[in-house]
Amino acid sequence: MDILFKNSFTLTEKILLECRVAYTKKLGKCLSVLGLIMTLFEFIRFYSVMNFKYKFLFTLFLFFFIYMLFFLPILRAKKMYKRYLIVHNYKPIQEFIDFYDDKFKVYESNGAIVSLSYSNIKKIYNKKNMLVLLCKGDLLVFIKKDGFEQGTYDDFKTFITTKTNLNF
Structure with missing residues (x-):
């Protein structure tokens, strides 16, 4: 069995932060965006006629949805990187695929x-410097675009699209 493509890289917190979109479930994204839009609309619509109690609640909901949409995936990525470090005894994490x-x-x-x-x-998922493969069991496999030691990124892109029937 011959190796067709070989990829390697050092996993860093920066890579995990770049790939954070893979950590957010679709339903969570949809609900966050929908809630943000509804809250903004209601906030603008009723802000002038609301009493302080309702203004405070709408402001709280607005910050909650902004947190869910933007900051929660970043915090999850940082937490994931810390778990990787613990498993690897705080040594640099090398991955070879x-x-x-x-x-x-x-x-x-x-x-x-x-x-x-x-x-x-x-x-x-196609990110700036990485590809992220989401596998069954919520296993994430990171592939650095410029980390190919054997084969090229363009050839790999054609290969993986053919093998999986998935577009990215």
Whole structure:
């Protein structure tokens, strides 16, 4: 079994923050955006005629939805990175990913190995410097776009799209 593509990188908090969109569930995003829009609309509409109690409640709801939409994913990414550091005894986290014709393997610097078939990939997120594969069981696999040691990013993009039938 020949390795078709090989990718490696050092996992940092910056990478996790860039990929934070993958941590927010679709329902949470929809509810946050809907709540933010409704709260803003009601806030503008009724602000002049409301008494202080209702102005305070609307302001509280507005800040809650802004928190849910923007700050919660950032805090979750930071918490996830701290968990990674604890598991790896506060050493830099190296990840190596080998892509074969029928599966891919993720190797971590602590010796952990995960082998998955391409059918396990549910969604692919395309970020500025990274691809994030969301696999069954909410497993996230990060792929650095400029981290290919074997193969190129453009060839990999065609390959993964063909194997998963997913667009990104």
